[in-house]
Amino acid sequence: MTERNRIPFLFVAMAVLLIIVGFLQSWSLSLAILNLCLISAIMALGVNIQWGYAGLVNFGVMGFSAVGGLMAVLISYPPVLEAWQAGGNGIMLSILLTLIAIAACVIAYRMLPAGRNRQIGLAIILAISFFVIRSVYDPAVNAIESTNAASTGFLGGFGMPIIISWAIGGLAAAGIAWVMGKITLGLRSDYLAIATLGISEIVVAVLKNEDWLNRGVKNVVGLPRPVPFEVNLQQAEWFINLSSWLGVDIVEFSSIYVKLCYSLLFVAVLLVILYLSEKALRSPWGRMMRAIRDNEVSSNAMGKNITSRHLQVFILGSAVIGIAGAMLTTLDGQFTPTSYQPLRFTFLIWVMVIVGGSGNNFGAILGGFVIWFFWVEAEPLGIWFMDVITSGMAADNPLKLHLIDSAAHMRLIVMGVVLLVVLRFSPRGLIPEKTSHGH
Amino acid sequence: MESYANAFVVLLNFLIIPGLAYGSQLALGALGVTIIYSVLRFSNFAHGEAMSFGAMFTILTTWLFQSWGWHLGPLPTAIIALPVGCLVTVIFLLGTDKLVYQFYRKQKAAPVIYMIASVGVVFVMNGIIRFIIGPRDQSFADGARFIFTARDFKEWFGLSESLALRSTTVITIVTAIIVVAIVFWFLNKTRTGKSMRAYSDNEDLALLSGIDPDKVVRVAWIITAILATVAGTLYGLDKSYKPFTYLQLLLPIFAAAIVGGVGNPVGAIVGGLVIAFSEIAVTFAYTKVIAYTLPEFMHVDGLAQLLSTDYKFAVSFVILVVVLLIKPTGIMGGKTI
Secondary structure (H helix, E strand, C coil), X not given: CCHHHHHHHHHHHHHHHHHHHHHHCCHXXXXXXXXXXXXXXXXXXXXXXXXXXXCCCCCCHHHHHHHHHHHHHHHHCCCCHHHHHHHHHHHHHHHHHHHHHHHHHHHHHXXXXXXXXXXXXXXXXXXXXXXXXXXXXXXXXXXHHHCCCCCCCCCCCXXXXXXXXXXXXXXXXXHHHHHHHHHHCCCCHHHHHHHHHHHHHHHHHHHHHCXXXXXXXXXXXXXXXXXXXXXXXXXCHHHHHHHHHHCCCHHHHHHHHHHHHHHHHHHHHHHHHHXXXXXXXXXXXXXXXXXXXXXXXXXXXXXXXXXXXHXXXXXXXXXXXXXXXXXXXXXXXCECHHHCCHHHHHHHHHHHHHHXXXXXXXXXXXXXXXXXXXXXXHHHHHHHHXXXXXXXXXXXXXXXXXXXXXXXXXXXXXXXXXXXXXXXXXXXXXXXXXXXXXX | CHHHXXXXXXXXXXXXXXXXXXXXXXXXXXXXXXXXXXXXXXXXXXXXXHHHHHHHHHHHHHHHHHHCCCCXXXXXXXXXXXXXXXXXXXXXXXXXXXHHHHHXXXXXXXXXXXXXXXXXXXXXXXXXXXXXXXXXXXXXXXXXXXXXXXXXXXXXXXXXXXXXXXXXXXXXXXXXXXHHHHHHHHHHHCHHHHHHHHHHHCHHHHHHCCCCHXXXXXXXHHHHHHHHHHHHHHHHHHCCECCCHHHHHHHHHHHXXXXXXXXXXXXXXXXXXXXXXXXXXXXXXXXXXXHHHCCHHXXXXXXXXXXXXXXXXXXXXXXXXXXXXXXXXXXXXXXCC
């Protein structure tokens, strides 16, 4: 098969898989998988921008998606006015004080000569501001968390359309990436991987524990939607007419209709990001990034500022992941900090990029689709497989019961093996990166 | 005077002794990471899973021994099960080296590729662990729970504060000291250990002087597997075995290795203790200590905690970042990654 035909063929094969699920299981499930495939594909694009274009290892995908998810809550949830009255001023004041403390640190850093004095000065400023901020912050947090704790107990958000949060989520993730990049990008690749893993654990720890911000592990549910609710559709006259004209069950059709609306929105976002990424990859900027990736020393000799180019690409990729994170929370309609696990949110995305083809945007998208599809379908496939190999055993055989019970965990093993096999035997992935000098 | 003694007992009970135990676990973990880094030159993200894997086989063997009626009296049965756990982990890690890492070594691949391959190993090991033992908590500690209880301590000293010494804490610290001593003896005194250090310092020169690289790598994996199994089992004995916690332990372990100086075994120990004590000291509630030592007007009502316990990972991360900014080679001086 020629290189040209390969991409359409693989995407058509993927579509066929989703259609088979539609026929064998249900169309609703097929669309649910498609929607998460689309979000995964955007996350994989983000990682591909960092790893594929520039060779940066970001093991903090989980943190950037969680930040995006938080923005979905903060933008869309209506403000809780009682909580604002109780502690809003205190929180605002402590944010202001934090900014002042940071400014003071920056000024001290600039004013004092490098050496012991500077370190001691910074330590004193940090210690004083820590206790001052805590004295304002703690009472405010208590006041907020005790107002109506059972149903709200947090500040709420801005009550704006949730779709705005997709952009804000990207900006917030970019902001965190800027701080992270400033600290770690001068150093070699392992430190970036470890540091991003660390920041993502901390982001999730904050989201689990700062109840005033997002109710912590009590979760925020019932977020507004950018698409209609099923219940409202089922009562709308035009929808009743449409479903009776099509001759389908109205409940199932409403669920499919809603999922299709999400799919259209997600496809639009994916196409915009893909278009921009492809433009960037083919521009002189993209060529420069690949040159830096392939040979840092000679690019540096050509006068390219490696650290600031790396910072740029790190921020861009993280922003894309943040957008996808906000979209995911929008799709779920709720924000559950405990659902953020590194295997699912960081390392699975990496499997997508490596399997799809690092450096190729279409590859990353395909990887997102294929890996998410098998991640979901591994469970029924695993149970079916275990049923087959244990069919000779008695129904109450403990080994058989254990195997069927644990079949779902098979998907982790399968993902690991797929990653290792692709990395070893086909390191350029399903859709390899295009190199202009390759043919 | 008595109030100072009371304050000291509080510190000993909730800060110093737990810090030593946690520090030993981190130090063993960091030592494993640092050995793989100095010989194979990559950050092994599968080390947390190796700890979990080793602990799991130790637990399975412990249950087997318990079902045979084997007990060690006051000591936990897990101690005699440990060699079996180590053996299985050694075989497994040598297998992953053969199947996964050896290929990249021949290719002289970039460290980043090893790192991504280790993520694949994380998936496989995590899946195997969940497949065999399931995602739930397991308890396997038996034997005496306390060396002495809080009541004993009160009878002996008559202070108002009391101290209980759990046997798992002592076992953790003692085992860690023994294992570290053996590893240092091995690295400094034996021929194989010396050739490992030579290989880590300068690969080309070591190859020229006839050191067998395959043997060095093999020995590095064997030591790492043993260290990981011991660390994982001790952590499980001291707290409880949860398959998921080990992936989270990865951050403090890396922090310990880097803070001490990557590739420097002494640094791994120092780093482990620094990280453990800072995590506990920053999240410790000082209310009682303040009440015992400071004058009345400075007493506080709340917990007097600098940070809530949930942020202990943030502490290791901040220390990591500060060390990266000020002294990237670590406290004891190691390589820069």
